Amino acid sequence: MSDARIDAFGGDIVRNSVYIEKLDLAFSQFVVRSPTGARLAISAGMRADFDGFQRNLQAVGIDVAAIAALIVPHFEADEMAALPEFLSRNPALVAYAHPICAHALADIFPVKTRILKDETPVTINGEVVVPIHVKHVHQWDSLVVYLPRLKALFSSDIFMSYGPVDGAGPTLDAMVRSIEKSGYLPSLDYLADALGKLRKYDIDRVFPMHGAALHEAIPETIDGLAAYCEKTRPVEAALR
Ligand SMILES: [Fe+2]
Numbered sequence: 099m100s101d102a103r104i105d106a107f108g109g110d111i112v113r114n115s116v117y118i119e120k121l122d123l124a125f126s127q128f129v130v131r132s133p134t135g136a137r138l139a140i141s142a143g144m145r146a147d148f149d150g151f152q153r154n155l156q157a158v159g160i161d162v163a164a165i166a167a168l169i170v171p172h173f174e175a176d177e178m179a180a181l182p183e184f185l186s187r188n189p190a191l192v193a194y195a196h197p198i199c200a201h202a203l204a205d206i207f208p209v210k211t212r213i214l215k216d217e218t219p220v221t222i223n224g225e226v227v228v229p230i231h232v233k234h235v236h237q238w239d240s241l242v243v244y245l246p247r248l249k250a251l252f253s254s255d256i257f258m259s260y261g262p263v264d265g266a267g268p269t270l271d272a273m274v275r276s277i278e279k280s281g282y283l284p285s286l287d288y289l290a291d292a293l294g295k296l297r298k299y300d301i302d303r304v305f306p307m308h309g310a311a312l313h314e315a316i317p318e319t320i321d322g323l324a325a326y327c328e329k330t331r332p333v334e335a336a337l338r
């Protein structure tokens with residue numbers, strides 16, 4: 099069983115989610131309206147979920163054909179697989195990604211790509227976007243994006259949690275349980291590095307691709323996860 103839904107956060111952020119009961123895991127894509135009125139998507143989702151994505155967006159007055167840019171957080175099915183469907187609705191769409199991911203996307207799909215440099219702000223269709231490379235969380239080419247205007251971090255697989263997307267954001271314990279249950283991180287060293295980079299940004303809201311959004315105590319959550327890495331890394335190293 100799966101359950102699809104769409105949620106708005108203020109006037110400029112929309113989240114489409116599919117919750118897969120069997121996995122107890124939700125998959126989300128985000129569409130942001132920039133100050134110029136352009137639409138930017140973050141994560142493409144799976145191909146099989148595209149029709150539902152399109153329908154849900156239509157229900158809130160957004161035409162997929164109007165999405166001018168797609169930010170791909172890493173080269174993995176839930177983040178990029180529906181790219182051909184996006185292109186079928188708007189062949190002029192530009193995909194933005196880490197250099198490794200951008201080259202792969204351009205090789206496979208007839209899409210114009212742009213590379214996102216680490217912590218180098220770029221204006222995409224009127225929205226200032228800060229890409230932050232987060233190597234090996236959990237893919238080599240992973241990045242997250244911070245939008246300063248909205249103080250929002252689109253964190254892809256960081257701060258993920260199992261369960262549906264509704265309700266308050268996950269507790270620190272829930273996030274740690276999710277890391278341990280999924281085993282998706284090659285090493286906590288990389289997560290610790292990523293958290294160290296994120297700590298300096300002024301973040302009010304975090305939108306993970308899996309699980310509920312976080313709306314409060316963001317610095318404390320980053321510090322709490324960093325402390326978990328610090329405490330657990332020696333144990334992990336001893337087991338190697
Ligand atoms: Fe991933």
Ligand SMILES: [Fe+2]
Binds near residue numbers: 255307
């Ligand atoms: Fe993911």
